[in-house]
Amino acid sequence: MTSNVGQSYPYTSETEPDRAARIGALVGEREGLSDTLTAETTPLDANDRWWVWKCPTPACPGLLHVAGYAIDKHALFVVCDGTCAKTFLR
Numbered sequence: 001m002t003s004n005v006g007q008s009y010p011y012t013s014e015t016e017p018d019r020a021a022r023i024g025a026l027v028g029e030r031e032g033l034s035d036t037l038t039a040e041t042t043p044l045d046a047n048d049r050w051w052v053w054k055c056p057t058p059a060c061p062g063l064l065h066v067a068g069y070a071i072d073k074h075a076l077f078v079v080c081d082g083t084c085a086k087t088f089l090r
């Protein structure tokens, strides 16, 4: 398990349309994020709801939204929608 796979419990959940819209907006806002997701994730399964986590970065108010499955890792690849703009594995 890599060091950035968090152990925290989910904060809330969101519907698939909400998740897709949020990730789509982040991809539109952040240069390079689309390439990162293409390189590091595989597409998600069909699912009605997805977990959302609070961002672990100090002072960042963001939430972590699922963007895909991490390639070769049994983890979800999540993107912070807040000021740190980091990605994590969950």
Ligand SMILES: [Zn+2]
Residues within 6 Å of the ligand: 055, 056, 057, 060, 061, 062, 063, 080, 081, 082, 083, 084, 085, 086
């Ligand atoms: Zn953050």
